[in-house]
Amino acid sequence: MRAFTILTSCAKAARPPGAYILRQSARSTVQPPRPHSFAFRRDGISTARTHSTASLRQDVTDKGIARLHEDDELLVCTQCGTQHGARATDGLNECHICNDPRESVPATGQAWTTLSQAQASGKFQNVVRQQYSKEPHIYTIQTETVLGIGQRCFLIRTPKGNILWDCLAYIDDDTVKAINALGGVDAISISHPHFWTTHLTWSRAFNNAPVFLSSEEASLVSRPDAHGVRRFVKEKEFELLPGSGATRIKTGGHFPGSSVLHYKNSIESALWDINRKPGTAYYAFLWSHVNTIPLTPDAIAGIISAIKPYDFEVAHGMFPDRDLRNAKKRAFDSARVVINAMGHDADMYLKGLD
Numbered sequence: 001m002r003a004f005t006i007l008t009s010c011a012k013a014a015r016p017p018g019a020y021i022l023r024q025s026a027r028s029t030v031q032p033p034r035p036h037s038f039a040f041r042r043d044g045i046s047t048a049r050t051h052s053t054a055s056l057r058q059d060v061t062d063k064g065i066a067r068l069h070e071d072d073e074l075l076v077c078t079q080c081g082t083q084h085g086a087r088a089t090d091g092l093n094e095c096h097i098c099n100d101p102r103e104s105v106p107a108t109g110q111a112w113t114t115l116s117q118a119q120a121s122g123k124f125q126n127v128v129r130q131q132y133s134k135e136p137h138i139y140t141i142q143t144e145t146v147l148g149i150g151q152r153c154f155l156i157r158t159p160k161g162n163i164l165w166d167c168l169a170y171i172d173d174d175t176v177k178a179i180n181a182l183g184g185v186d187a188i189s190i191s192h193p194h195f196w197t198t199h200l201t202w203s204r205a206f207n208n209a210p211v212f213l214s215s216e217e218a219s220l221v222s223r224p225d226a227h228g229v230r231r232f233v234k235e236k237e238f239e240l241l242p243g244s245g246a247t248r249i250k251t252g253g254h255f256p257g258s259s260v261l262h263y264k265n266s267i268e269s270a271l272w273d274i275n276r277k278p279g280t281a282y283y284a285f286l287w288s289h290v291n292t293i294p295l296t297p298d299a300i301a302g303i304i305s306a307i308k309p310y311d312f313e314v315a316h317g318m319f320p321d322r323d324l325r326n327a328k329k330r331a332f333d334s335a336r337v338v339i340n341a342m343g344h345d346a347d348m349y350l351k352g353l354d
Contacts, residue, residue, distance in 0.1 A: 067204040072116035081148020081169025081197040085223030102288040151318040158244040161186030169197040214257025251306040283334035301349040
């Protein structure tokens with residue numbers, strides 16, 4: 001039976017063999033493999049073409065790096081990583097993403113950086129890992145040291161092109177080089193606004209790749225889309241690249257448009273398979289993670305209803321230690337435990353779902 005993967009959106013993981021370390025102002029210490037194709041777009045439509053010359057690969061990368069630095073001086077919130085359409089001289093004094101009960105503002109107050117400052121500091125590097133031996137098409141990308149929330153994102157190599165699921169605040173020249181060596185980015189899709197971060201800069205670095213966001217959160221964007229790359233998704237289920245088998249599914253919960261990615265061409269390879277006793281939980285259902293505000297039973301049931309039609313065995317989460325086998329059953333079991341623990345009758349909310 002084919003197994004499936006849902007990528008949902010911390011301890012620092014040990015570096016596995018084959019990790020690609022991307023260092024500021026230096027070549028990667030381990031060179032990633034050369035790709036067989038790069039992606040090009042016309043009017044937002046992606047097509048894959050095969051290229052054999054190193055000079056053409058270099059040209060694609062050089063142009064991406066040049067576009068990357070167009071946004072170097074825009075303010076980035078150090079708490080959540082959101083990039084705003086303002087510069088230091090513009091007097092911006094709050095991040096509206098953090099100034100929301102789902103997030104928080106540090107006790108020391110609002111603080112800003114810019115990509116140019118972060119890159120020049122030498123503190124940050126993006127690490128690209130191919131860490132799932134049975135899912136070689138999935139790469140994880142994470143910033144060390146943390147800038148913003150500390151999530152990882154995923155590069156999924158599909159037969160129809162590469163998808164970046166979720167996004168990081170930090171990006172530099174070496175990040176562009178390493179990802180282009182894996183075929184570039186054909187589409188960016190982000191689960192919810194806390195991970196929107198510097199998505200327009202990432203899009204520019206990868207030839208104006210379209211960025212798929214949920215329409216429910218359209219009012220929360222933090223900077224203008226000068227190149228028209230944002231696509232606000234209204235559908236509950238949306239295939240990101242036609243024929244790729246990668247489907248964006250709206251589950252709601254944390255945000256009304258919060259989404260997960262279901263990708264079909266996966267087999268079981270999660271890292272965590274602890275068999276706990278029946279009646280214990282593997283998932284938490286939170287409206288605010290940082291402020292530990294739970295979701296309502298109706299919202300939890302809505303998540304379970306959204307994922308019920310899909311078969312999957314593995315879930316890869318937003319942090320390195322969030323990889324789970326037997327994931328669908330454990331999501332359903334956890335929903336029941338959490339709803340009952342809040343003093344409600346789980347049978348009433350989950351009737352017909354599990």
